[in-house]
Amino acid sequence: xxxxxxxxxxxxxxxxxxxxxxxxxxxxxxxxxxxxxxxxxxxxxxxxxxxxxxxxxxxxxxxxxxxxxxxxxxxxxxxxxxxxxxxxxxxxxxxxxxxxxxxxxxxxxxxxxxxxxxxxxxxxxxxxxxxxxxxxxxxxxxxxxxxxxxxxxxxxxxxxxxxxxxxxxxxxxxxxxxxxxxxxxxxxxxxxxxxxxxxxxxxxxxxxxxxxxxxxxxxxxxxxxxxxxxxxxxxxxxxxxxxxxxxxxxxxxxxxxxxxxxxxxxxxxxxxxxxxxxxxxxxxxxxxxxxxxxxxxxxxxxxxxxxxxxxxxxxxxxxxxxxxxxxxxxxxxxxxxxxxxxxxxxxxxxxxxxxxxxxxxxxxxxxxxxxxxxxxxxxxxxxxxxxxxxxxxxxxxxxxxxxxxxxxxxxxxxxxxxxxxxxxxxxxxxxxxxxxxxxxxxxxxxxxxxxxxxxxxxxxxxxxxxxxxxxxxxxxxxxxxxxxx
Numbered sequence: 047x048x049x050x051x052x053x054x055x056x057x058x059x060x061x062x063x064x065x066x067x068x069x070x071x072x073x074x075x076x077x078x079x080x081x082x083x084x085x086x087x088x089x090x091x092x093x094x095x096x097x098x099x100x101x102x103x104x105x106x107x108x109x110x111x112x113x114x115x116x117x118x119x120x121x122x123x124x125x126x127x128x129x130x131x132x133x134x135x136x137x138x139x140x141x142x143x144x145x146x147x148x149x150x151x152x153x154x155x156x157x158x159x160x161x162x163x164x165x166x167x168x169x170x171x172x173x174x175x176x177x178x179x180x181x182x183x184x185x186x187x188x189x190x191x192x193x194x195x196x197x198x199x200x201x202x203x204x205x206x207x208x209x210x211x212x213x214x215x216x217x218x219x220x221x222x223x224x225x226x227x228x229x230x231x232x233x234x235x236x237x238x239x240x241x242x243x244x245x246x247x248x249x250x251x252x253x254x255x256x257x258x259x260x261x262x263x264x265x266x267x268x269x270x271x272x273x274x275x276x277x278x279x280x281x282x283x284x285x286x287x288x289x290x291x292x293x294x295x296x297x298x299x300x301x302x303x304x305x306x307x308x309x310x311x312x313x314x315x316x317x318x319x320x321x322x323x324x325x326x327x328x329x330x331x332x333x334x335x336x337x338x339x340x341x342x343x344x345x346x347x348x349x350x351x352x353x354x355x356x357x358x359x360x361x362x363x364x365x366x367x368x369x370x371x372x373x374x375x376x377x378x379x380x381x382x383x384x385x386x387x388x389x390x391x392x393x394x395x396x397x398x399x400x401x402x403x404x405x406x407x408x409x410x411x412x413x414x415x416x417x418x419x420x421x422x423x424x425x426x427x428x429x430x431x432x433x434x435x436x437x438x439x440x441x442x443x444x445x446x447x448x449x450x451x452x453x454x455x456x457x458x459x460x461x462x463x464x465x466x467x468x469x470x471x472x473x474x475x476x477x478x479x480x481x482x483x484x485x486x487x488x489x490x491x492x493x494x495x496x497x498x499x500x501x502x503x504x505x506x507x508x509x510x511x512x513x514x515x516x517x518x519x520x521x522x523x524x525x526x527x528x529x530x531x
Contacts, residue, residue, distance in 0.1 A: 057085020453481025
């Protein structure tokens with residue numbers, strides 16, 4: 047049976063596209079290389095945002111897409127694409143209402159302002175009460191998908207790895223799967239996600255060390271296929287890391303995102319200092335802007351730093367690592383990669399791979415600043431105690447890739463573009479495959495990864511269905527013209 051569109055990838059963007067297209071009367075094939083649908087949702091925190099939706103109104107929060115855009119413009123310093131950002135923001139309130147109608151329930155404490163990155167001025171981020179929150183969104187999408195699969199409007203094939211795009215006369219006409227199976231359709235939508243689990247491609251496009259929390263399926267498949275037929279890229283040079291995570295263990299580049307260091311100064315005023323591999327501090331640890339910390343971190347050797355503290359800090363500070371008590375952190379030292387304990391600073395430095403003389407001198411300078419009540423080097427204000435009570439601790443932190451910033455260039459109709467700026471006929475892209483920089487620029491804006499994927503998926507799905515209807519009407523007119531059989 048013929049399909050009106052083939053969607054490659056059953057993550058949030060691909061599922062939203064398929065559901066919207068089927069809602070509007072199209073017949074869609076969804077090909078997913080994993081064993082089940084969902085893409086990155088099983089691993090996602092599930093943060094969504096919009097300006098002007100029902101949960102805000104219920105709390106008396108005045109907001110709209112224009113105010114949302116102003117916040118994004120401030121946070122990103124205008125480095126994103128205005129056309130795509132406004133396109134997404136206009137659809138995002140409807141995305142949330144769509145999910146709410148499908149039974150998606152948000153944490154009663156939301157909408158809220160999230161401080162993990164540069165915060166909005168208005169509470170507009172929502173997520174589920176469970177952690178991670180992505181599976182709750184996936185359950186809602188399954189409920190929206192099921193009537194269409196039951197009626198045959200959407201066919202989903204899992205375990206189907208697409209390896210190439212079929213073309214004719216410069217237009218994309220279908221896909222090839224591993225094993226040689228070919229399927230044709232008037233349109234193909236790439237919704238294959240990013241490349242945060244592809245070290246070689248990440249090094250090529252982002253030029254940074256890869257420590258990731260991306261899904262194992264995030265290997266850049268759609269980007270590579272489109273590049274082979276001449277597609278252009280956008281968002282190059284916009285990479286910024288997420289601020290700090292424990293080093294991965296073994297050969298897996300994924301970090302333990304549930305047990306991550308608590309580095310947001312507004313949530314846990316720091317007792318520790320941050321040092322590089324030379325043992326030197328590089329920023330005021332109580333700097334409230336995570337955005338500024340992330341930008342300074344890009345200039346640190348290998349973007350790697352260590353939290354250094356003593357027994358008193360471990361005992362009296364709020365927990366240093368999410369999910370671990372002070373006793374649990376202490377027990378993991380020497381057993382888990384990146385966690386070290388020693389009786390003196392020089393011994394600690396040798397265990398951690400930090401310069402011993404540099405760290406010893408830096409702790410002495412910091413302790414002098416604590417005694418004087420002022421930090422002349424960096425202007426830190428929270429100076430609760432010297433680092434003086436043994437044993438001493440060091441927690442290694444790496445930059446974490448949550449999302450990838452570079453991706454396929456698309457126009458405002460979500461059509462993939464060539465290097466000359468022209469659209470590739472029959473080829474569309476939604477979600478992380480177009481790059482996070484499209485709407486975030488060189489920054490992280492709360493809820494602006496997952497929500498745009500859903501928004502662009504819905505917009506693309508409706509467009510595909512509208513084009514199908516236009517083709518049907520045109521064919522009907524031709525059939526009715528005199529002289530036509």
